Structure formats: C-alpha cells, structure tokens
Amino acid sequence: MTAPLVGRTRVRGIETLSLDSPATRNALSHALVTELTDALISCHKDDDVRAVVLTHTGNTFSAGADLKDPPRPKAVPRLLQQILELRKPVVARVAGHVRAGGLGLLGACDIAIASQTSTFAFTEVHIGVAPAVISLPLLPRVDPRALTRYCLTAETFGAAEAARIGLVTQSAGDTDLDEALAPVLDGLRRASPKALARTKKLLTAKVLEAFVEDVGSMTWLSASLFADRDAREGMAAFLERRDPPWAL
Numbered sequence: 001m002t003a004p005l006v007g008r009t010r011v012r013g014i015e016t017l018s019l020d021s022p023a024t025r026n027a028l029s030h031a032l033v034t035e036l037t038d039a040l041i042s043c044h045k046d047d048d049v050r051a052v053v054l055t056h057t058g059n060t061f062s063a064g065a066d067l068k069d070p071p072r073p074k075a076v077p078r079l080l081q082q083i084l085e086l087r088k089p090v091v092a093r094v095a096g097h098v099r100a101g102g103l104g105l106l107g108a109c110d111i112a113i114a115s116q117t118s119t120f121a122f123t124e125v126h127i128g129v130a131p132a133v134i135s136l137p138l139l140p141r142v143d144p145r146a147l148t149r150y151c152l153t154a155e156t157f158g159a160a161e162a163a164r165i166g167l168v169t170q171s172a173g174d175t176d177l178d179e180a181l182a183p184v185l186d187g188l189r190r191a192s193p194k195a196l197a198r199t200k201k202l203l204t205a206k207v208l209e210a211f212v213e214d215v216g217s218m219t220w221l222s223a224s225l226f227a228d229r230d231a232r233e234g235m236a237a238f239l240e241r242r243d244p245p246w247a248l
Helices: 030-045 075-085 101-108 144-153 159-165 177-189 193-226 229-239
Strands: 006-011 014-019 051-056 060-062 090-094 097-099 111-114 119-121
Touching (some): 051 060, 060 101, 097 101
Parallel strands (some): 090 111, 097 119
C-alpha cells in the first residue's frame, strides 16, 4: 500500500490537509489531486469540521502540474471548484515556494497567509503553455496590472509583493507563520457554522459565477496547449534542465 499524499489532522474543529509529496515538490499529480479532492469532499460533509487549513510538507507548497504524472484534464478545474464551493472556509498556510498550478490553489482559497521566505512565480510561459485554468480564481482577486506582468514574464516575487497584489491575504513578515495564523483560526472557531457557510457563499459568488462560465473553454485551452509542440519541447527542456530553443 502506498503512503497517502495528503496528510490529515484535526484540532478543535480545524481540519489541516497537508500536501505530503516533498520528493516531487508537491507537484499536482493525478494521485495527489484525487486525494486532495476526496479529502475536501469529506470535509464538506463533516459537520464537525469548522474550517480547513491547506498546507504542505517540505520547502514547496506546490510546484504546479506534475509533468511526469499529470492529472486528468478536468481534475484540476474540479479541485479548484471544490475549494470555491466548499461550505467551510479554506485557509492556505504557505511556508515555501509556489509555482504555476500551485498559485491556482491559493486563488481558490478564501484566506492565504505566507511566510516571509515564500516565493511565487507563474512559470507557464517558460515551458510553452499559459495559466489557463488557474486564471479563473485569480483574475477576480489579483491586481490586473501585476497579474499581467508576472504571467508574461514568469518573474519570481516574494510574500510582501504577493500580499500587495492580492495573491495572498497576508505576508507573515517577521512574525512566526503559525502565530500569524492563530487569530484567523480563532475567529473561525468562534463563528456560527451556518453563518460561515452563508458568508463564504456571498463572498465567492462572483468568483464562482465567472469560474463556471469559463471553465469549459479554459479546460479545452489548457489541454490543447499541453498537446502543442512548444509544450512538448518546453517540458522536455525543463526535465533535462536546459533552455528551450526559444530562449534568447
């Protein structure tokens, strides 16, 4: 039996789901995406779960899609929609690096707090694809000028900048990450579960509306881009640790 890729613990109504595949930098493989989706469905149904914390082991929250074992085309959109539709708040606890598809997870979460040492990058254009599906939860929440810059250039930026542009809620700065997270979890524990569900639905309505409207076309676009010659060459170059032919 293989070890689970998503760890689960619960303390006073807060269910913590930990992406636990540090050897692959928590890349979104078929197995990891399936396990995380199933865990979220379980939390949705469990009345004893007040809120969910999504975190990770290792120094990377998620490196994006697993290029060696990619998830099915509709799996990541389904996962992001599951987070948006979950009737419990989802809080991202980021203590490491986030790349590509991992940024879509942050966009879908209700609250995201990152350590001062966390870094972020939309790396899709460097392997010949585009941030199609993950743009759905990000476009309504992230500063459009900044999103344009970072998606086009694939520059790496830090937690303070991520907070400034709305990619995360807060950079913990010099504060310990769990200390920064504590008042958030305390507030959620003191809230009425029904009120939390209704408030989350109210706050995510516009994001979810746009997501549902465009998810079909973005899923098709993502699949077509990953099947393109540029993507095949870009992924090969990435795995072989060399520059793709278009790099100047």
